Every structure is written in structure tokens, then in C-alpha cells.
Amino acid sequence: MNLTNQNTQKTLTPNPNSIQQQQPCSVPPLSDVDSVTKQLKGHGFSDKEIGIILNLTPSSSSSNVPFSLDSPIHEPFLKRGIEGDDDDDDDTDSFYMDPLPHESYASSSSSKRLKLYNFFDPKGKKPLIDDNNNNTIVISDSDDEDDQRKEITENQISLDLDINDYIITNETETNDSDGADDEIQTNVSIRRNRYRKYNKDAAKRYASQIHTVSVNEDDHHVGHEIDDDVEHEVDVDDASPTPFSEAIKAIQERIAKSKKKGVVKESFIWVPKRNGEDLVRERFRVPSLQEMSLKILANHADGMVSLDGVSDELKQRLSALVCDSRKMNCRFLELLLSGFPTHIRLKDCSWLTEEEFTKCFGMLDTSILEVLQLDQCGRVITEYTLLSTLAKSPSCLSRLISLSLTGACRLTDKGLQLMVSSATTIRSINLSQCSLLTYASLNILADSLGSILKELYLDDCILIDAALILSALKQLKQLEVLSLAGVPTVCDKFIKSYIIACGQNIKELVLKDCLNLTDASMKVIATHCPGLQALDLMNLYKLTDLTIGYLTNSCRALRTLNLCRNPFSDEAIAAFLELTGKSLEELSLNNIKKVGQQTTLSLANNAKKLHTLDLSWCRNLTDNEFGLIVDSCLSLRSLKLFGCSQVTDVFLNGHSNLEIQIIGLKLCPLLQHIKEPNPNQGALRYSSASE
Template sequence: MTMLRSREIPSVSGKPRPKRHSSDVIQPSTPARKQEPSAPSPTNKTFRRRSSRLESLNGVTAKEVSISVCSKRKSNGGEMLLSLRSGKKVAKSCDGIETSGNDIGSEENKAFGDLVEETKIVSKEKGKGKAVMAEQVLLDQGKGTVEDSCHVESCEKPSSSVSRRKYTREEKAKGIQVDTRVGVQVMEMEMEIDVSINIQSPPVTQPSINNEQNQNGNASRNQHFRDFAEKNASRFARFDAEMEEEEELSDKEVEQQVEDWPGPFSTAMKIIKDREENTILHDGDGVLFSSDIERSSPIVWAPRRSDSFTSPPPTAPSLQQLSMRVLVKNADAITSLDYVPDALRVKLCQLLCDSRRMDVHFLGLLVRGSPTGICVPDCSWLTEEQFTECFNNCDTSNLMVLQLDQCGRCMPDYVLPSTLARSPKSLPMLSSLSLSGACRLSDVGLRALVSVAPAITSINLSQCSLLTSSSIHMLSNSLGSVLRELYLNECQSIDLNLILTALKKFEKLEVLSLVDLPSVTGRLLRDFVTARGQALKQLILTNSVKITDSSIKDISENCPNLRVLDLANVCKLTDCALGYLANGCQALEKLIFCRNSFSDEAVAAFVETSGGSLVELSLNNVKKVGHNTALSLAKLSEKLQILDVSWCRDMSDNALGYIVDSCSSLKVLKVFGCTQITDAFVRGHSNPSVKILGLKMDPFLDHLAD
């Protein structure tokens, strides 16, 4: 085996080394051979190879060709000597190559290049994992100034059985110091040799193999992911042409603006904007402040002095409230509800359900005799057997109001023929039916109920997940001329596209609730309000995410008698929607907004033009409302009783104090999430009749009591 060892030899003398010329490069003389892949040099800079190809050079045997290459520069001649163990030397001066002994200069010089190539074979056999050319190793070790010397030693034993020979310090001192140009020229020479050789399979180094494998692996993984995405794209890619068309139509209408000048809403908007621009405060030095942060609120409100504040005296509960509390605590001891008015029965049932004390004993008292109303807001505790026992012998001939909410556990289809629908005239007087949460009621059960109650005017089918569009068609055919209220909240199996024809058959429909129905679109809503919008008084569209400004325009133009409108979480609406409502719906009494993107100026303009009739207004999480809305509410909302400004953190103490003191009819103010409110407002307002809900450290459900 042949070993190649390199080491950087420091200069022996302190004198600077003379510069070498380009002729100092040792030219290889061995025959050109096929280039083999190389591996990175080990950490000890030692190269090993099998010495099986060296031929005799001018009488030198293969054993003698195992050489230790050392180059010395004579101080006077600047020569390079290539010493062989056979005693022969090859000398290379700055001007050319001189040989001593046998004339083997050309062939032995080629041996240097052959040794460099032989190191590549050994590197591939050892499988070090990286390929570094011998010339590059020389460049890296020399760092542009000094080249490592190579010591090559061969042995007749196989490379696997030969241990590495340790060199003495004297042997290590025989290294060769060559300029970096030697390695560069050797590399160029090998490139010329590679071109001259016909190689059937070009050599591939180990790093290139790894790179190709990595690239192939990455390409295969990317292709796998691409194929998977193309295969499953149809499951996620959904295109609704009608929705896209409606959005484009809405965008065009928004660009055209709300109304022609000078309408009331546009006039109010212009006045408010002019007021904003003209409201610039001057301090004592005449410095101007902008209207955003540096400028204080234009609302002037003087709270009461804290020392003069006295909490309102506690009011004693009424005798009725005290009696109801006693009855709720002792409901199991009640033996009869005769001569108790229906209003007190409803209230007592509500208190029992809220306190989780409702049981089958009290339900038996409600159904005893011939009641006119049975109202149980929570029947989740009731079983099928208990329901059957209570209503099996109940006289429902005079029953007008039946409320059995959350009755999914006790009311499947098969118990109705023996209870509520046991005869064709079981419910002749029933006008209001509420079965919210009847998750086991299907189209068959509802048909059985409606068949024995032909006078129903109000029906609540919220959260009845088994009902389909055929139930609405059945209702339209049976109750189309009498039904006034229809609640279809969260009925996910009902598609509005399939029931639009049925909805148009309700001639006297006044209340329509379509909460959280994904099938509600602007086109369907336009068709319905165009046909039946004249009689509509309440429209609840909570979570109807497809509703746009054009839908609000259709509502305002076709629903002049609208009293209640719920647009909570309808996030696509803009200020133009408020303009449509202000110009078309002048009789609104209850308006619910939540998480809408209306501006402060638009809400203020709406209040100024249509806020005179408002009794309840919710601006929950409409974050842009501020002092402009407060000014309009304080001046023009004389009938306002309930105001919700929860999470409206631009409402300052001055703004809320101004509203509360100015709105004498205000009874409830909700300020949940308004962390900016301080005691200056809470203790400084002068309206004793208002109840503030949502203050910090207050009981969260205190407003539900009584």
C-alpha cells in the first residue's frame, strides 16, 4: 500500500524565502490514466492507495517506485529535487528540469501527477463520504502561500493488513514546500488529461451522488404532495357563482353611493364631517390640536362631585317578588295552581327552570284541569315516560299556548299519537307552539301536530335538526293564510332555495327569524321581501354572512312597517347599509348590531335621521363608535330604554355620562368589556333609574334576577 502524507514545513532559516517562478512546477511524466473519484482527505492529511499499477521506469522496479517525495530548495541554486529510494534523483531548477543518474526526468515527473490521481482511487475505496480533489487539499492547506508536501510509501502487503507507519520528526522535516501555483497547474493538467481520455461512464464523486439522491428524493416528495393536492383540491375548492355575482353587484352599488343629494342621511353625514373638521381646540398659547389623539372629546359633561355622591338607597322588594321566591324554594309543597293567572304561572316556571328546580310534580300541576297555557322553557330533565304520563290524560281543548323548549329527550315522533295528537281535535285552540331544541322531531311528527292544530299563528322550530324543506311546504299548505310568526333558527337541514316558494305563500307573515342559516343569500331575500315585505315587522338575520348592502336596500324599499331588525355578525355591511335603512325604515324600534364595521359618523347620522323611534339599540362590538354617536344619542333618543355599547372602547366617561344624563327614559346600559370606564362616570352620572350592567367586579348574572 502507498501512503501519502502531507505537512506544512516551516522555514528553517529566518531568511525570507525567495519567490518561485512558474517553472518550479513539477510536471508529471507518468502515462495518463482514467480519472477516478476522490474522497476527502482524512484529518491527519494521509492518503493511501494500492500500488498495483506502477510500472518500472527506466530500470526502476515497482517496489523501488515507492518513493518519498521531498523537495528542497538549495540556497544558492533554487533547485527542486525529487529523490527516489533507489538512489536516483531528479532535479528541477527554475529554468527547467535536470536529471541525475538515469534519464528518467520526464517519466518520474509524471509520477507526481499519477500519485495525485491514485489518491482518488483510495478515497473512493475507503468511502469517506466527501470528495475533495488532491489539488484542492493542497490549496486549502497552503492558504495561498505554502503547499503541503507528500510522502508516499508502498508495501507489498494488502492495504487491509498494513498499519499506518509513523514518521519521525526528521522524516517529517523532509517535506516539500511548493507555491500554490503547483496545485493549480496540476489541476489544469488533470483536466486536460480527462478530456483526452474516452470515458464511457464519467466518474461521479460521492458528494455528487448524495446531491443527486437528495434532489431526486425532494423531487419525488414534491411530486407526491402535488399529486395529493390535485387529487383532493375538489373537496376544498368551492365556487358559488350566485354569491360572486351578488358581491360584484354590491360593490357596484356601493360605488354609486346611497342616495341622490340632498337626502336626510347624506345631509346628516355632511354636517357631522364638517363638525369634525371645524372642531379644533385652542389652548392658552394658541397651539392647534388635531382631532384624533391630541384633541380632547368635544362632549362637555360635568360629573357630580365625588364627595357629594351618595349611592341610591336600596329598594325593598315587592310583595310579589318575595312571594315568588318563597314559592320557588318550596315548589314541591305546592298542591294546586287554581286561580293563578297565566302571567304568574309563566314567571314561576321561568324561575324554576333557571334554578333547576323544575320537576314532574310541578309539570303535573300545570297540565291539571283544562289549562290555557303551558310554558316550560327547559324540558331537558323530562323523560319519555314522564311526558307520556303527564299529557296522556290532559285536557288540551282550551290550550292556546304550548311551550316545550329543549324537549329533544322526551318528544320523539312515536309518543305524539298518544299524547298531544291523540285525536283530530286535540288542539283546536292552539295559537302559539314552541318546540325549540326538539332534535328528535321529524317531518312526520310535525305533520301530526299541525294536523290537530289548524289555528297556529306562531311556531318556533329552532334547532330542530331533523326537519327538512318538506316541513315548510307542509306548513305553507296548512297554515299559509293564518301563520304570522315563523322561527327557523339553526335548522341546518332546511335549504332556503327549496322553501322560497313556500315562504311566499304565508300571506300574513310578520315575523321571520333565519338565524345562522348558511343558505340565506341576497337574491333569495330580495325575492321574498319583494313578495311579502309589506306585512313584515320583524326580520332576524343573525350570522347571515352572505348579506350585503344591496340586500339591505331591498329590505328598506319593500319593508316600510319593519319594527325589529337584527343584523348581528353580518360583516359585509358598510356605511351605505345605514343610509338605506335611514331613508327607508323610519319606524324601527329595535335595531341589533354586533361586530359590524360601521363608522362613528354613519351611526351618528342614522340616529339623527331615524333614531327618534328607537327603544332598544345594540352597538355591541361596533368598535368605531365614539363621541359623534354619543352626541346624536343624547340629543335625539328620547324613547331609548336599552342601550348596549359593550366592547365599544372609544366611548369615554364623558360620552357615556352625557348619554345617561340626557336620555331620561334609559333603563338599562350594557358596558361589558368597556375597561376604559372609571368611577368618574359610574359615580358621576345623575340618572337614578338606569341600571348599568357589565361593570368590573359586579355579579355577571345579576341582571337576570327578578
Template sequence: MESSGKSFADALKMVRERSSPEELIKWIPSEKSVAAPFVPSLMILTLNVLALCPNEITSLKNIPDNLRLRLINRMCDKSTMNAAVLRLLVERSPTEIRVKNCSWLTQEQFHHTIGNCDTTKLQVLQLDLCGQCMLDIAFKDILNKCQECFPTLTILSLRGACGLSDDGLRNLVKSAPLLRSINLGQCTLLTSAAVNCIADVLGSQLRELYIDECNKIDAMQILPAFKKFTCLEVLSVAHMRTINDQFVNGLVTASACGKVLKDLDFSDCNRLTDNSLKIIGTTCDDLRSLDISNLNKLTDSGLEYLANGCKSIQKLKLCRNEFSDVAVAAFLESSGESLLELFLNSIVKVGPHTALSLAKCSRKLVSLDVSWCRKISNEGLGLIVDSCSSLKMLKIFGSGYEFNDLLYRYMIERGDQML
């Protein structure tokens, strides 16, 4: 029977009636052909070298957006990004400016780069972690040029902009009438008024909203705003202390909102209980991604609500929760067939039942994190790797595996990226 055809209760009964899972897991490496070891392309090697030598770059003209983004991301990762490269990014009339780490950017550098940029064709603006800048002041020169100085902007990410206030955001939002995605995570000055303003201006068109770790925002004060977000598909409210079951119930039952939600992040919202998962399971049947990491009030019943209602989840984060081995296994048996990414980090009860169900029912997995899941044996891990042929990323930090030579050599030959 396919995993999607079982109810959670039937799957749980089947898992509990298994023979000892340790006895069922008898793994030996497959003799089928293995992937060739990964060899970096000339493009990757070139990008890595350029990322280490930013001052040698004299132009980014005619470089495709995707390639330019890969280079800038590498510079951010290596802490080599600087104002000279940013100046090259903003030349002429760019369509995209994406910098995921602007912690080095000063107010003066902002003025001489972004402040002098022609923004008429700009569609994506990402200036994350720009904590040195008072963005209300930094954007003033741009906003003074005209009323709608971002006429084509659809994606705005100012994550970690601790100098952005409600008034500054209000002016930005009003100058960008086509915005579809806004990332304001870790913008610690923002209050509930900011979200209500976004709803008033962009409510009928906004599709993505990230306000995680904005703890001046009161969840219940912004709840009425979600009735205006008729097209909202992605919402992150992680680490927000005021998020509770009442908020989740109001969110997913808001007019049109619950039915279109596809990606939710409630990680570290410690007031949530199984009741939240019940309303999500009964309402959000088109959910594709869910993060419920570190919610210490959740029980196995919460997994049952998800398994019976959300059959299309592709990315699921369950890290640092108290779910049992049999409950996780039953979830995989009933709803694990569509999973592409699964994060089980620090679920200490996860063990052989989960390993067996992963190998049986989640063969489309591309990424798996079983860090600190010390009850999964070498043989269980080998069975997962052998059965999930699409697996590209496997994280096993802190799992205490003492790999025998056979397992280690097999995983390396398979070409898996093991961390």
C-alpha cells in the same frame, strides 16, 4: 331639526363637520332629582323563594297566567323546574303551558304530564329545549285522541327539539288549525319540507315563524312558500348558512309578505351584503325590529339604505359589524328618534360621535348595549345616561371603563340597571 327629518347623507355631512366630538362632550351630572334606588317588591321576593323550593308547591290553581309564567321562568333560570311542577301546570284544562327549559324532561315524564293533559282549551304550548324527548313519539298519544286535538292552539314553541322530524311537525300542524306563531329554532332534524308543509296548511294565517339554526333547511327551496305567508310579520332565519341576498330579495318582494313584515332576524347569515339592506330599506317601511349582527360583508352604505327607508325601527341589533363611528352617528341623527332598544356590542369603531348622537336623538331608549365599545369615554357614557331619561338597561361588559366615583355614583343613583 328632528332626527326623522334628515336624510342619511345630510346627517353624515353634519357629523363629519362637527368640531372634535371629544371637545363637544363636556358632561357633568344633572342636578335634577334622581330615581329612588330599586327595592324588590314582596311579590318578587316571594317568587324567588318559591323558585328555589319547587317541591313545596302543592297547587297552582287560581294563579293568574302572567304570575304563573314568572314563577316557571324563575325555576327554569335556577334549574329547579321538575316534573312535579309540570304536573301542576297541566291540571284540568289549562289555557297556557309555558316552560322555556325542558332539558330535564324525559320521554316517560312527558307521557305522564303532557300526554295526559286535556288540550281542548290550550292556546299556548311552549316546551323549549326538550332534547331528551323524541317528540314524534311523545305526541303520538295526544294526536291519536282525535284529528284536531289542539283546536284552540295559537302559539307553539318547540325550540331546541332535536327529536322533532318533518313528519312529526306535519301531524302537529294539522291538529292545530288556528296556529299563528311557530318557534322551531334549533330543531336540527327539520328540512325544507317542514316549512313548505306549514305554508300549505297555515300560509294565510301564520304571523310568526322562527326557524333559526335549522341548517337542514335550504333557503332557496323554501322561498316559494313565502308567497303563501300573506300575513307573516315576524321571521327569524338567524345562523342559517344558505341565506343569501337572493333569498332576502325574494322574501321581501313576495306577494304581500314584504309590506307586512315587522320583525326580521338575519344575525350570523354571513353571505348577506348591503344589497339585502337596500331591498329591506326600499320595501319594509313598517319594520319595527331588525337583527343584522355579525354580518362581515356589510358596510356603511348598508346603514344608509336602512336609515332612508326604515324610519320606524324600535329595536336594532348591529353587533360585531364594521360600521364606522360617523355612520352609526348619522343613522341615529336621521332615524334614531323611534329607537327603544339598541345593541352596538363589539362595534369597535363606535365612539364619541355615536355617544353624542345617542344623547341628542335617541332619548326614548329603554335598553342600550355598548359592551366592548372602548372608544366611548366616561364623559360620553355619562352624557348618554343623563340625556336618555327612559333608559332602564345599560350593558357595558368589556368596555374597560375606569369609572370615576362621580360617574359610578350618579348612574347607581339614577336607578339604571348596569351590567
């Protein structure tokens, strides 16, 4: 087909070989004529145009003389085809076709162009199918007639044109027409390939939300976008099956056997271990004398006059209880800071003013401090207050190992420079929600602490650009914990570059709410982080079952995993638990809609070390599943069931685990179950301070 875009008169020349085969046609049956005439009149076609449409016998069809399109009689109906720019009203970019013979409506073995017009469209004469960008004529890629023709409803007319019957030429066409034709065909082919690739990627992306992704990851190549203009493909080895694919296959065979027996879902019956008579026996743990004493002291904190002789561990626990009860004040803070403490943990400093902060910490002996936690410190941490309290002189915090300043909304890069110059031995630093920090802060940390820093938390630091901090992060060679939750610029390219360079030491990675991450990042993490023990993937909606496969095949040392609000399938999670569940201690499946019986069976059979489990909003689970999990996982001590309104007293009063605490049901206290640092834990999570 030769198409030209020159602004000259265009003619439609019949193919001689095709014209000899055309036969005169008869007028359609009267009933069809009346029906079509009413539809065409209702959309503005004149009687003359309707006559042209229904009397489809071209006067020059038996000759080799080109059809002239200068006659206005053909223009109203025949002006169709390739439309120009919508903003351009010039008609020179359209071409004309002579009336089609009636045989063109009949089936043909040759390749066809098919156009469907909706005559109830208020604009009229508008094609229903436009699959080739601006071309309103659809060229089929297949010789199969079933693939070319669409189902024609009673309100549509099919216009078929054999692509070999007519050749669009130009009166001023030169000998370079073949070159132009090749160029046009090349452009069409490029657009078609891009369109196919887009549809293929979109289908894979959306299919995971409706159906389970194929169980064998080795049969797929998943494409992902990395940044705006860099495309990366996750290459999967097709040579041999993986442990994950084998586990998935076994699960599917188990489901198939159940269905063959007439069971839609694999059923099992959990038998409650307790009955109404056993309820006399108290289920809940009796608090120790120490716990009751600390609660009483926290409730009467205003009456305390001294904490001399109290260990740092008990001070930390008492401080947490006082903060929870909102009774922390300047007087009680002075009691905590007295007696040369080495560990100071304040989980809520929002009540402090700059004057109170300066007064309390100005008299503190900072030379012996090892742990300093001032969370939610808000407006009190500024350059001025630091110079008068914690950063009076260089190296005044010479023994400080762990520093937490979360929520310091007035801490700047210069203020951080003052802290780092005073504490040159910091191994763990938490700067989450410090909204004024920029990439310059990472350069400060890399220059001062590059060889010793092991833990870094940058959650929700909105001004930090991941691309700009990459070089500084690579200088932190000893880093074991990296938390980038909520940093919007974290992407696949950043993860790949950093993990390949420094992933061998990473033990904990928090990527919660990094919405741009895909399966490509998870493959890099699983491959290059052999010692990974904790991973937080909360709310990464672009992930698929391939991520579970990568973690299953490579991360066998995982102890803590958060998969909250992700579109993973029941079978994939079950396969993961079959192979790695024996090492898991904490697992969150919060709001994973597809969690069901397969996951339940895998948890019951493998998660023997699991002590914390979150199944909130897993509405497919019933008393049957919850009972089997709790009675089988003997180490389970905490079960979160927020949003699980399907839970009944059959499970609550029938399970046999007397040590478990079920959180999230009605009248359940919440504050005491918020996860806090263990007071018995050292300054670092995975290493000792002496290393």
C-alpha cells in the same frame, strides 16, 4: 406586437425606424461593473453571460438583418418573457431577446416595458413584477413615465425595452398575423379589465374596515356577488342628496370646525350629578312584595302542594324562576298543568324524559290551550310521544295560537305534520334548532297555515336550504315575523326574491349570522319593508356604511335594531341616530369598534325613548361619554357594558339615573337580565289573536 404560440423557431426582428435611432453605448463605470458582476456571479451567471450583459453593443444593430437566436451565446441570459404552463417543461412557449443597448436604461418618452429582477432571490432570474397573469413582461397602460417605472433598489437591475423597437415574428408567419395580433390584444384587454375590476372591488371591500366609507352614498356604485355566478350591483341615484348624506355632511362639518380650532376630537365635559355624600341614598329599586314572594316560592318549590287559584301570568313567572334555579321536576310540572291552564311556558325541558313527558301531558286538556312553549325539549318530542300526548287526534289543539318547540332535535317532518294537523289555528311557530327539519316542513306549513301564519322562527335549522323553501315562504302572505338566524344558505338572491314579493307585511326580520348577506340585501329590505319595526343584523361582516344609509333613508319606524359586531363607522351611526333615534327603544352597538363621540352626542340628543342599550366592548367610550348618555336618555333602564374595563366609579357613582340597571360589570347578576317573553304580552308580538 405579434405573438404566436406555434412550436416553431421564433425570431426577434428590429423595427427599422427604431434601429436608426440607436447609438453605440459605452461600458458602464468600473464601480458599477464590479457591483453588478458580484451580484450576477452570486446567482450563477457565467463570465460569458456577464460579458453579454455588460457589453451591450449588438453586432448587427446597424443592419436590417434579423438577429438570429440560434446562437447559444444569447440563450442563458436572454431566455425570458412569456412563460408557458408551469407543468410543461417545453421551452417553445418562450421567446428570445437580443442584448439591450445601454440607452435602454436611460429615460425615454416612449412607452416602455419594465422588468425588475431580484438577484437575491434563491431561484435567481425571477421577475419581481408579474401583473398580467402569466406574462412576465409588464405592459404599461399609461404614457406617463412615472407610472411605468418602479423604484429600483440597489439589489435590482432594470431592463427596459421600447415596445416600438422590436417586433416578435415567426419564420412561418402568414398573412393572418394581423388577425392573430388582434385576438391576442383582445384577450390581454379582457384580462386587464377583469384584473382592474377585481382590484377595485377588493379596495372598496377592505377600505371600509380601515377608513370610513364615503359619506355620500350617492357617489358610489357598490358591486356585490349574489350566489356564485350571478353578479349584482347596487345602483345608487346620483341626482340628489339623501337625508343620510346630508346628516353625514353636517357631522363632518362639525368635526372640521373642531379641528380648525385646534381640537383633534370634539371634546365635551360631563359633570357628575352625584358626589360621595349622596351615596347614602339608595340607588337601586326596591323589589315589590309580589317579586319577593315569587322568589321565595321558587326556592321552596319542592314544598308546594297546589297552585289552584293562581293566574296563568303568575304561573308563567314562577315557572321561569324554577327553571332558572334548576329545580323543575315532574311533580312541580303536574302542579303547573293542573287547573285547566290556557298558557304553558317552560323555558327549559331538558330534564324531562319521554316517560315523564308522556305522563304529565297525557292527562292535559289540550282543547283549551292557546300558548304552548316547550323550549330546549331535546329528545322528548318524537312521533311516538306526540301521538300519545299533544296530537292524539286531528284538531285536538283547536285553540292553539302560539307553539314553540326549540331544540327538538328528534322532531322530523312527519312529526311536524302531526302537530300541524292537530293545531290548525297556529299563528306563531318557533322551530329554532330543530336540526332534522328539511324544506318539506315549509311545504307542510304553507299548505296548512299559508293564509293565517304570522310568525315563523327557523334559527339554526341547518338542513333547511333557503333556495328550496323560497316558494313555500311566498305562500305565507300574512307573515309579519321571519327569523332565519344562522341559516347558512341565506344569500342576497334569496332576500331579494322573497322581500320583493312579501316584504310589505314584514315587521320583524332576524338575519343574525347569515354571513353571505351584503349591502344589496339591506337596500332591498329598506325599500320594500315600509313597516319594519325590528331588525337584527348581528355579525354580518360584509356590510358597510351604505347599509346604515339605506336604513336611515327608508326605515323611520324602527324600534329595535341590533348592529352587533359590524364594521360601521362612528359618523354613520351618529347620522342614523340623528334621523331615526327618536323612535328607537332598543339598540345594540355591541363590539362596534369605531363607536365614539359622534354616536354619544347623537344618542344624548335624540334617543329619548330608548330603554335598552348595549355598548359592550366599545372601548373608545369613557366615563365622560357613558355619563352623558345615561343622564340624557331619561327612559334608559338597561345598559350593558360587558368588556368595558375602562369604566370607573366616577361614572358608576356619579350618574343621576336611579332607575337604570348596569349589566356586565363585576359582581353583576346575569340570569335575571336575560331577555324573556313578557308575561303580559299576548300570544303574538305585533297582532292580536282575534285578527
